[in-house]
Amino acid sequence: MSSPLGLLAYLPFLEPVPGLGRVWMLLLPPLAFGISMIYKAMRVPNLDRYWRSVGVMTVQVVLGMAGLALMLGLLVQVVVPLLPAE
Amino acid sequence: MSEASSNPTRRTLNIGAAVLSWVVPGSGYAMLGDPRRGLLAGAGVLGLFLLGILIGGVDVVDRTEDRLWFFAQAGAGPVAWVADYANSELLKSGRVGELLEVPRGDPRAPVYPKVSSLKGVSHLNEFGTLYCAMAGLMNVVVVLDVLGRREERTA
Numbered sequence: 711m712s713s714p715l716g717l718l719a720y721l722p723f724l725e726p727v728p729g730l731g732r733v734w735m736l737l738l739p740p741l742a743f744g745i746s747m748i749y750k751a752m753r754v755p756n757l758d759r760y761w762r763s764v765g766v767m768t769v770q771v772v773l774g775m776a777g778l779a780l781m782l783g784l785l786v787q788v789v790v791p792l793l794p795a796e
Numbered sequence: 797m798s799e800a801s802s803n804p805t806r807r808t809l810n811i812g813a814a815v816l817s818w819v820v821p822g823s824g825y826a827m828l829g830d831p832r833r834g835l836l837a838g839a840g841v842l843g844l845f846l847l848g849i850l851i852g853g854v855d856v857v858d859r860t861e862d863r864l865w866f867f868a869q870a871g872a873g874p875v876a877w878v879a880d881y882a883n884s885e886l887l888k889s890g891r892v893g894e895l896l897e898v899p900r901g902d903p904r905a906p907v908y909p910k911v912s913s914l915k916g917v918s919h920l921n922e923f924g925t926l927y928c929a930m931a932g933l934m935n936v937v938v939v940l941d942v943l944g945r946r947e948e949r950t951a
Contacts, residue, residue, distance in 0.1 A: 734919035747840035
């Protein structure tokens with residue numbers, strides 16, 4: 711469905727975006743950005759610093775998720791194979 | 797002098813603003829005199845919800861097949877029911893796309909209802925569902941914040 715002809719047949723909002731499934735990890739930053747937008751709209755006392763704090767929180771969330779993924783990857787790929795089988 | 801103003805430590809619940817904030821995300825802040833905050837919160841909630849539907853298709857909101865997810869998505873307000881209605885009327889009815897038989901490996905297996913050819917699967921469906929659910933859950937937090945927030949107006 712990600713061929714040029716498939717893109718022509720794409721129906722926005724009715725079917726998934728063609729070709730996006732291969733780069734699904736790129737969908738994390740917009741999710742973190744949206745959550746940060748809502749959270750900071752509630753928490754920031756002065757809205758003049760709003761977008762800056764949204765940006766900081768987005769980066770924190772994405773880096774936190776990447777760090778967790780790295781730790782889990784190391785655990786599964788490096789630590790677990792070192793454990794004795796019996 | 798009202799009872800609330802005579803006791804400055806007492807906080808009243810903004811029930812009307814909270815209900816309004818569920819119906820139209822962010823509007824509760826505007827009702828309490830902070831429209832800019834409401835616009836930002838509302839844009840975040842509705843933006844996440846619409847982005848979720850754009851990513852995974854309208855199939856990501858399904859009141860019958862994904863009931864538990866729908867509980868979270870319903871926090872975004874009536875827009876969740878509109879999306880579920882669109883899913884039923886357009887995709888599940890076969891009005892858009894076509895309805896396909898679900899293959900049965902075992903002839904003794906139950907016959908499942910036909911599914912739309914536009915039904916989302918894999919990561920995009922998961923992410924779309926997650927976006928809409930996060931929009932709903934965050935709007936619940938917004939509603940609770942509006943419920944206990946002091947009014948900005950100095951009347």
